[in-house]
Amino acid sequence: MDITLDKKTSTEALIKVKLKENDYQPNVEEKVKEYARKANIKGFRPGKVPPSLIKKMYGKSIIVEEVNKILTQSLTDYIKEQNLQLIGEPLPDQEKVGTIDWDNQTDFEFDYDIGLVGDFTYDISNKQKVKGYTIELDKKTLDETLDNLKKQFGNVTNPEESQEGDDFYGEIKENEGNLDNQAVIQWGDLAKKEQKKFIGLKSDDQVELDIEKSFKDKQAVAHILNVGQDKAEELKGKYTFTLKNVNRTEPAEFNQELFDKVFGKDQVKSEEEFINKVKETVENNYNRETDLFLDNSVREQLVSKTQIEIPNEFLKKWLLVSNEGKVTVEDIEKEFDEYVKSLKWDLIKNKIAQDEEVKVENEEVIDKAKSLIVEQLGGAGAASQFAEHLDAFADNYLKAENGQNYLRLYNEVRDVKILTLVKERISISDKKVDVEEFKKIVSQ
Numbered sequence: 001m002d003i004t005l006d007k008k009t010s011t012e013a014l015i016k017v018k019l020k021e022n023d024y025q026p027n028v029e030e031k032v033k034e035y036a037r038k039a040n041i042k043g044f045r046p047g048k049v050p051p052s053l054i055k056k057m058y059g060k061s062i063i064v065e066e067v068n069k070i071l072t073q074s075l076t077d078y079i080k081e082q083n084l085q086l087i088g089e090p091l092p093d094q095e096k097v098g099t100i101d102w103d104n105q106t107d108f109e110f111d112y113d114i115g116l117v118g119d120f121t122y123d124i125s126n127k128q129k130v131k132g133y134t135i136e137l138d139k140k141t142l143d144e145t146l147d148n149l150k151k152q153f154g155n156v157t158n159p160e161e162s163q164e165g166d167d168f169y170g171e172i173k174e175n176e177g178n179l180d181n182q183a184v185i186q187w188g189d190l191a192k193k194e195q196k197k198f199i200g201l202k203s204d205d206q207v208e209l210d211i212e213k214s215f216k217d218k219q220a221v222a223h224i225l226n227v228g229q230d231k232a233e234e235l236k237g238k239y240t241f242t243l244k245n246v247n248r249t250e251p252a253e254f255n256q257e258l259f260d261k262v263f264g265k266d267q268v269k270s271e272e273e274f275i276n277k278v279k280e281t282v283e284n285n286y287n288r289e290t291d292l293f294l295d296n297s298v299r300e301q302l303v304s305k306t307q308i309e310i311p312n313e314f315l316k317k318w319l320l321v322s323n324e325g326k327v328t329v330e331d332i333e334k335e336f337d338e339y340v341k342s343l344k345w346d347l348i349k350n351k352i353a354q355d356e357e358v359k360v361e362n363e364e365v366i367d368k369a370k371s372l373i374v375e376q377l378g379g380a381g382a383a384s385q386f387a388e389h390l391d392a393f394a395d396n397y398l399k400a401e402n403g404q405n406y407l408r409l410y411n412e413v414r415d416v417k418i419l420t421l422v423k424e425r426i427s428i429s430d431k432k433v434d435v436e437e438f439k440k441i442v443s444q
Helices: 021-038 051-081 139-152 192-198 218-225 229-234 256-263 271-305 312-322 329-355 362-376 380-399 401-425 435-443
Strands: 002-007 012-019 086-092 108-116 129-135 155-157 167-174 180-185 206-210 238-250 427-433
Touching (some): 108 312, 129 435, 139 256, 192 206, 271 401, 362 401, 380 401, 427 435
Antiparallel strands (some): 002 012, 167 180
């Protein structure tokens, strides 16, 4: 056997594998004997089938099978021995394979295109500067949150006649078509110019609506008509809403009953404590978003500042072949830049993990699974009643999907460790912003 590497560029190469008959023939002979021992052919006792008959019946398929086995193993071993850093998988020259005469040839030659990653260096020193943000809840957002909580835990009534701020349950139906749905239209779903139409309504009253103008956005339309966002974008024309019930919420009062409903019994005991607790909770929720934004900023910073040569043309070809008709050339061109960014980040984080010896212990994966399950059960309070079963839940979850759940959580824990290490090394500024300012930053 002869294997050679022909580098076309620093990132693309050709591996050529030459097989002679004595490379694969011993395996073929052994396989023929195995077939002869196991074959059940009419006219021959078990184990007494002549090898010559086996060769005549199955010889070509056995040769193809054994040659492919040797090729696969030899190629894998060669790549490891040469320490080749591949992108994707080797791509065989199918045109050349198609010319092989398996009936008469004894020597074979195979070509494989490969994509390579050149050596690169990364910088995770304090020279790398990334902006981070902490959200401070402004009075307007805090007041809106408190009002929403009072409404959420308030007393719902069904008055005979509607007024400003009410919600409306009924049937919305397309005037010239078949689309209809039973839905609740919330006051806030309506475009401001349309809200006055819904004041003074009683049961069975009807309101004509222009589906493109009557609601604040297409998301509200999708929810009210129970259709997808794409479908909502396409809808036009007149609809009729027939009122069945007016829903009016009398806001809850600031008292111990509300405090207990929101945070649990006796967790807060005064209006001041309640407001501070709400502010802290909402800020923590928003700051999960700022943490995600920071992680993304760190990734983008390292990707943009790390020079990595990528075999673009090979990569496009490999994506097309490996997806087996699920994507087109146009799909690949459209998403290619984002794919390359993701690929570069994978290369960088893997090199960091190797250089810094980032390890993930089994217990860390189990703890991650437990946290996920507790969150799904509704938090620590709701999960407390299942505490004695949590180990079993986690074990079942990690074994499910043929171990894919374990692998996914392992990678999540590993990624967090790598990002944490990077954030400890680089320079991260922190700026306090309100909610609206952060939304503007994210949208840029």
